[in-house]
Amino acid sequence: MSVLNIKQLRSETLGTEHVNHLNNAGASLVPNPVHQKILEHLELERTVGGYEAAENCFGEIQNSYRAIGRLIGSQPHNIAITENATGSFLQALSSINFSANDAILTSSNDYASNQIMYLSLVERLGVRLFRVEDDPDGSIDLHSLENLLRRLNPKLVAISHIPTSSGMVQPVKDIGALCRRYESLYLVDACQSVGQMPIDVKEIQCDFLSSTGRKFLRGPRGIGFLFVSDRAVDLGLKPLFPDLRGADWIMENLYQPAPDASRFENWEFPFSLVLGLGTAANYAQKLGIEEIRQRAWGLAAKTRSLLSELKGVRLLDQGTQRSAIVTIDLEGKDVPVICDSLQKLGINTSVCTRNSAVIDFDNRKIDSALRISPHYFNTETEIEDLVSALVSLLNHS
Ligand SMILES: Cc1ncc(COP(=O)(O)O)c(C=O)c1O
Numbered sequence: 001m002s003v004l005n006i007k008q009l010r011s012e013t014l015g016t017e018h019v020n021h022l023n024n025a026g027a028s029l030v031p032n033p034v035h036q037k038i039l040e041h042l043e044l045e046r047t048v049g050g051y052e053a054a055e056n057c058f059g060e061i062q063n064s065y066r067a068i069g070r071l072i073g074s075q076p077h078n079i080a081i082t083e084n085a086t087g088s089f090l091q092a093l094s095s096i097n098f099s100a101n102d103a104i105l106t107s108s109n110d111y112a113s114n115q116i117m118y119l120s121l122v123e124r125l126g127v128r129l130f131r132v133e134d135d136p137d138g139s140i141d142l143h144s145l146e147n148l149l150r151r152l153n154p155k156l157v158a159i160s161h162i163p164t165s166s167g168m169v170q171p172v173k174d175i176g177a178l179c180r181r182y183e184s185l186y187l188v189d190a191c192q193s194v195g196q197m198p199i200d201v202k203e204i205q206c207d208f209l210s211s212t213g214r215k216f217l218r219g220p221r222g223i224g225f226l227f228v229s230d231r232a233v234d235l236g237l238k239p240l241f242p243d244l245r246g247a248d249w250i251m252e253n254l255y256q257p258a259p260d261a262s263r264f265e266n267w268e269f270p271f272s273l274v275l276g277l278g279t280a281a282n283y284a285q286k287l288g289i290e291e292i293r294q295r296a297w298g299l300a301a302k303t304r305s306l307l308s309e310l311k312g313v314r315l316l317d318q319g320t321q322r323s324a325i326v327t328i329d330l331e332g333k334d335v336p337v338i339c340d341s342l343q344k345l346g347i348n349t350s351v352c353t354r355n356s357a358v359i360d361f362d363n364r365k366i367d368s369a370l371r372i373s374p375h376y377f378n379t380e381t382e383i384e385d386l387v388s389a390l391v392s393l394l395n396h397s
Contacts, residue, residue: 064278088210138318168319
């Protein structure tokens with residue numbers, strides 16, 4: 001039994017009255033307080049003016065930074081608010097002075113848009129890209145990582161904490177300890193992990209951690225954040241796209257970056273979403289992130305257990321530690337068609353296409369996968385309903 005009051009939490013989530021939402025790795029259902037906070041600020045903006053509304057809410061906006069910081073064990077001055085996880089990742093990457101032959105180490109499970117950014121650096125600057133070997137269980141092989149760190153002296157190690165196309169959780173703390181030992185910069189993509197499991201940037205020892213609002217954190221769409229360590233600021237790292245918030249012009253050819261993570265921010269912000277994100281961070285913290293993890297991972301384990309008994313379903317998840325993302329192959333069936341049919345029955349899942357995980361999927365000879373991602377507010381009955389619907393669709397399609 002969960003310590004969370006699921007009935008109460010569902011009553012605070014309008015969407016649960018309408019859909020069986022098992023697509024929290026896509027975008028979760030926002031809780032009512034998040035929705036209300038956004039509307040409240042939009043209302044204030046239309047009443048007193050956008051700039052004036054932000055001034056009126058200055059203290060509350062600062063509290064959003066505090067709430068996001070608390071969620072990941074960081075101080076508020078280490079948090080930059082961005083438009084999404086990709087924007088955060090890009091800002092971090094753009095602050096590193098890569099030159100020809102510098103090495104980047106990553107995994108074969110890193111998110112597609114991150115991989116595209118590395119390839120762009122390879123093409124434009126002659127950076128060398130290495131993908132660390134996986135363990136037999138699919139997560140990163142720490143011995144292989146250490147060998148590469150020793151041999152290549154990479155400028156950056158970048159790892160997706162929970163890949164988009166697998167329930168696996170990468171050992172980001174062990175990776176962080178190695179990065180510190182070999183003095184490599186360390187960037188963690190925590191887009192899928194923030195909001196579903198405890199995260200402490202001090203334990204991970206990362207220089208940067210990028211994330212988004214809309215997934216397991218249950219914040220709004222169109223907003224994300226980047227953790228920037230004091231070390232990264234002290235090293236003088238500054239992004240390619242500083243804006244007025246994060247920099248002062250001091251001479252024609254020089255600028256002075258802000259002394260904190262705000263150097264990674266844009267000036268123009270959707271403050272309603274900033275407040276919504278802060279509300280979501282507080283909401284999750286009040287429930288307890290460890291309680292959230294246990295409930296969400298428990299529902300995912302139940303999903304895997306029920307699906308493992310179905311003919312024609314192959315579980316794809318790897319890793320010793322498995323999260324609230326469940327991925328399956330439906331042997332011989334058209335996954336997008338099944339996903340569409342489920343949606344028509346009021347059950348939201350999603351499709352991981354080859355494009356979103358080309359290296360991993362090609363290695364494992366997978367075309368596309370159905371992704372089922374429960375969260376703590378889902379019920380056991382909703383999981384059973386999904387499995388029954390799948391059985392019926394597999395028998396009749
Ligand atoms: C692991 C991972 N990283 C990054 C992203 C990109 O996030 P965003 O769309 O917020 O930029 C995603 C999106 O699904 C993801 O799963």
